[in-house]
Amino acid sequence: MKVTILGNNSALPAFGRHPTAQVVSLFGDLLLLDCGEGTQIQMQRYGLRWRNLQHIFISHMHGDHYFGLPGLINSMSLLGRTAPLHLYGPAALMPLLQQILDLANTTLSYPFSFHPLPDGAGLLADTETFSVSCFPVKHSISCHGFLVQAKTKGRKLVPEKCREYEIPVIFYERLKNGEDYERKDGLLVKNDWVTIDGPEPKRYAYCTDTIYTDSFIDYIKNSDTLYHESTYLEADKEKAAMRFHSTAMQAAQIAVEANVKQLLLGHFSSKYKEQEPFREEAATIFPNTIATIEGTTYEI
Amino acid sequence: MKVTILGNNSALPAFGRHPTAQVVSLFGDLLLLDCGEGTQIQMQRYGLRWRNLQHIFISHMHGDHYFGLPGLINSMSLLGRTAPLHLYGPAALMPLLQQILDLANTTLSYPFSFHPLPDGAGLLADTETFSVSCFPVKHSISCHGFLVQAKTKGRKLVPEKCREYEIPVIFYERLKNGEDYERKDGLLVKNDWVTIDGPEPKRYAYCTDTIYTDSFIDYIKNSDTLYHESTYLEADKEKAAMRFHSTAMQAAQIAVEANVKQLLLGHFSSKYKEQEPFREEAATIFPNTIATIEGTTYEI
Numbered sequence: 218m219k220v221t222i223l224g225n226n227s228a229l230p231a232f233g234r235h236p237t238a239q240v241v242s243l244f245g246d247l248l249l250l251d252c253g254e255g256t257q258i259q260m261q262r263y264g265l266r267w268r269n270l271q272h273i274f275i276s277h278m279h280g281d282h283y284f285g286l287p288g289l290i291n292s293m294s295l296l297g298r299t300a301p302l303h304l305y306g307p308a309a310l311m312p313l314l315q316q317i318l319d320l321a322n323t324t325l326s327y328p329f330s331f332h333p334l335p336d337g338a339g340l341l342a343d344t345e346t347f348s349v350s351c352f353p354v355k356h357s358i359s360c361h362g363f364l365v366q367a368k369t370k371g372r373k374l375v376p377e378k379c380r381e382y383e384i385p386v387i388f389y390e391r392l393k394n395g396e397d398y399e400r401k402d403g404l405l406v407k408n409d410w411v412t413i414d415g416p417e418p419k420r421y422a423y424c425t426d427t428i429y430t431d432s433f434i435d436y437i438k439n440s441d442t443l444y445h446e447s448t449y450l451e452a453d454k455e456k457a458a459m460r461f462h463s464t465a466m467q468a469a470q471i472a473v474e475a476n477v478k479q480l481l482l483g484h485f486s487s488k489y490k491e492q493e494p495f496r497e498e499a500a501t502i503f504p505n506t507i508a509t510i511e512g513t514t515y516e517i
Numbered sequence: 518m519k520v521t522i523l524g525n526n527s528a529l530p531a532f533g534r535h536p537t538a539q540v541v542s543l544f545g546d547l548l549l550l551d552c553g554e555g556t557q558i559q560m561q562r563y564g565l566r567w568r569n570l571q572h573i574f575i576s577h578m579h580g581d582h583y584f585g586l587p588g589l590i591n592s593m594s595l596l597g598r599t600a601p602l603h604l605y606g607p608a609a610l611m612p613l614l615q616q617i618l619d620l621a622n623t624t625l626s627y628p629f630s631f632h633p634l635p636d637g638a639g640l641l642a643d644t645e646t647f648s649v650s651c652f653p654v655k656h657s658i659s660c661h662g663f664l665v666q667a668k669t670k671g672r673k674l675v676p677e678k679c680r681e682y683e684i685p686v687i688f689y690e691r692l693k694n695g696e697d698y699e700r701k702d703g704l705l706v707k708n709d710w711v712t713i714d715g716p717e718p719k720r721y722a723y724c725t726d727t728i729y730t731d732s733f734i735d736y737i738k739n740s741d742t743l744y745h746e747s748t749y750l751e752a753d754k755e756k757a758a759m760r761f762h763s764t765a766m767q768a769a770q771i772a773v774e775a776n777v778k779q780l781l782l783g784h785f786s787s788k789y790k791e792q793e794p795f796r797e798e799a800a801t802i803f804p805n806t807i808a809t810i811e812g813t814t815y816e817i
Contacts, residue, residue: 229592230558236588254588255555258530278620280591288536288554288584292529309620316616320578320609322658358622 218243218367218419218517220444222483222509223259227426227448227462228281230255231487234511236281239444239483240265241421241517243367244346249273250363250423256285257292263512267293268300272342274349275306276425277360283310287317294326301328305341305351307359308333334361338436352436354427357461362424364436371395372412382406421517422477425484428458429467434475442517443477444509446484447495453486462486469499469506480506481515518543518667518719518817520744522783522809523559527726527748527762528581530555531787534811536581539744539783540565541721541817543667544646549573550663550723556585557592563812567593568600572642574649575606576725577660583610587617594626601628605641605651607659608633634661638736644668652736654727657761662724664736671695672712682706721817722777725784728758729767734775742817743777744809746784747795753786762786769799769806780806781815 219242224235236253240260247270249256260267267289275283283306293302304310311331318325332341336359338352346368351361371393379389384398384406392398393415398406422437425446437443448462457464463471465482472480480503482495489495496508507515519542524535536553540560547570549556560567567589575583583606593602604610611631618625632641636659638652646668651661671693679689684698684706692698693715698706722737725746737743748762757764763771765782772780780803782795789795796808807815 228595229588230561235558254585255558258535258555261530280587280617280621284584284588284591285554287580288529291580291584295528307620313613313616313620316613317580320607320613320658321580358620 218365218421218441219514220421220442220481220517221263221265221514222481222511223256223263224253225483225485225509225511226281227446227484227486229487232490234485235259236284237425237484238285239423240270241365242514243365243419245269246271246344246346248347248349248365251276251282251425252284252286252289253281254284257289259512260289267296267298271300271302272349273302273304273306274341274351274363275304275310276362276423277356277358278307278309279358279426282426286310287314290314290325290329291318291321291323294323298327301330303330303332303342305332305349306334350436352433354424354433355430355461356426356428360426362422362427362433362436364440365421365423367418367420369415369418371415372408373415374412378411382411384411419517422475424471426462428461429463429470431471431474434471437471437475437477440475440477442479442481442515443472443475444481444483445471447482447499448484448486450489450494450498465495465498466502469501469503472499472503472506478505479517481509482506483509518665518721518741519814520721520742520781520817521563521565521814522781522811523556523563524553525783525785525809525811526581527746527784527786529787532790534785535559536584537725537784538585539723540570541665542814543665543719545569546571546644546646548647548649548665551576551582551725552584552586552589553581554584557589559812560589567596567598570602571600572603572649573605574641574651574663575604575610576663576723577656577658578607578609579658579726582726586610587614590614590625590629591618591621591623594623598627601630603630603632603642605632605649606634650736652733654724654733655730655761656726656728660726662722662727662733662736664740665721665723667718667720669715669718671715672708673715674712678711682711684711719817722775724771726762728761729763729770731771731774734771737771737775737777740775740777742779742781742815743772743775744781744783745771747782747799748784748786750789750794750798765795765798766802769801769803772799772803772806778805779817781809782806783809
């Protein structure tokens with residue numbers, strides 16, 4: 218499970234940094250979290266194939282988080298996409314998109330489903346390999362964070378044990394699903410004789426844009442990686458609060474409180490050219506911090 | 518008078534080419550013609566200052582011609598712009614923009630005036646240094662072309678004659694405006710004794726998106742430079758007509774009929790990687806043809 222940062226600047230593009238968008242890759246699927254202007258171009262640039270993208274999540278109705286959406290949706294249709302696309306976002310988003318499509322006299326080439334975000338927290342997508350839920354964060358307008366959870370791929374085989382008990386290869390998939398195996402000689406091979414626990418499924422929490430608050434800590438607790446906005450440095454703490462944004466130090470405090478393993482910072486204000494000071498500030502209390510760099514893919 | 522191409526691809530970005538946008542520069546003013554996704558980033562990249570931009574013209578409601586507009590308008594406000602901005606476009610554009618601003622709870626920091634395009638032809642902007650008018654072209658939805666005309670800077674001084682008649686330098690500006698000068702000895706120096714005609718004001722015609730038609734020839738006749746879309750090559754003539762677009766050859770035919778001096782081609786389909794074949798095809802009947810390259814500035 219990985220995340221590729223397509224844009225990590227706040228509000229408007231600056232210093233070659235784009236507005237917010239990122240792609241989570243897991244088991245061959247791509248999930249797009251927010252879709253700032255230029256996202257379709259950024260996906261092309263970093264080799265992220267649109268056909269693997271079936272789920273888009275929009276956090277709120279500030280333009281730097283969705284102005285790339287009409288173009289992306291439209292371009293997929295122009296290229297004759299047939300795979301379904303699911304969009305999860307604020308309720309007001311769909312009528313706006315429909316209006317844009319109608320004005321261009323456009324009918325999309327593919328099945329398009331819109332799922333409005335609930336007022337509070339809720340489960341949005343639930344597939345065989347992942348689930349995505351949302352929870353409210355605190356911004357100047359209604360805004361949600363997202364939690365992406367991979368699903369366990371079941372039990373992990375111990376090959377030498379499987380051979381020792383002479384289990385036919387054809388039964389291996391059922392072993393992975395936790396089943397016992399009954400041999401022809403009557404011996405019941407218990408599943409945990411030949412398998413061990415699979416890897417712990419990964420959890421990725423995405424929190425932008427938000428003022429510093431612990432109100433959503435319960436939703437992101439123990440995540441493997443937390444992406445938390447850090448629009449400002451601590452010296453601009455008042456400005457951050459006034460604009461319903463956070464500082465790098467505050468992001469680190471959330472990382473500590475939520476007991477996550479890794480912190481990714483982003484949504485940097487255009488007043489800062491350098492990103493390293495964000496990492497330095499957060500690392501004073503949460504060492505495993507990365508100030509994200511556009512076009513870079515991070516292991517979750 | 519120059520034009521800088523910010524995007525010359527049709528429909529969607531491809532091969533590093535952006536959707537349609539271009540900036541006409543004259544006497545320090547910038548005029549933006551169409552505003553495809555990524556325009557604000559392209560303007561930054563090519564050093565075109567937003568503060569010199571006070572007039573934006575949108576040809577029609579296909580996304581590749583205006584999806585960059587909400588971001589640009591919004592970013593100008595975030596940076597605290599105070600200079601007025603005039604937007605000229607299809608009537609449906611303003612309610613859409615207003616909705617986008619309202620959903621983000623945004624009030625623009627600067628005076629913003631919207632001027633809906635008329636059904637037919639008409640004068641849009643008329644300043645001391647330029648005028649812009651529009652005329653209908655033929656596309657799958659209502660679409661306009663634009664004609665940008667510089668205004669004459671008046672008479673051109675002949676310095677040796679001015680000195681010969683002993684005209685004080687302080688009067689030179691009035692000479693440029695066509696006035697005669699009465700000397701203290703009573704001699705009336707006629708304006709045309711000391712000046713010649715100023716340079717002919719330039720005319721730039723912008724025609725995209727349109728099927729091949731001579732219906733708008735009268736509006737663009739004798740322009741210095743014609744930008745005409747050439748989405749396809751002549752081999753795809755049927756496809757061009759079906760989609761209300763033109764070929765490079767057809768663009769050249771319009772250039773010939775309209776008796777323009779120079780032809781710029783653009784709005785290339787994503788099926789073509791190379792642009793040179795467009796120039797070659799058009800040049801067979803209109804030699805002074807350029808297949809535009811993004812980021813390049815052309816003298817009009």
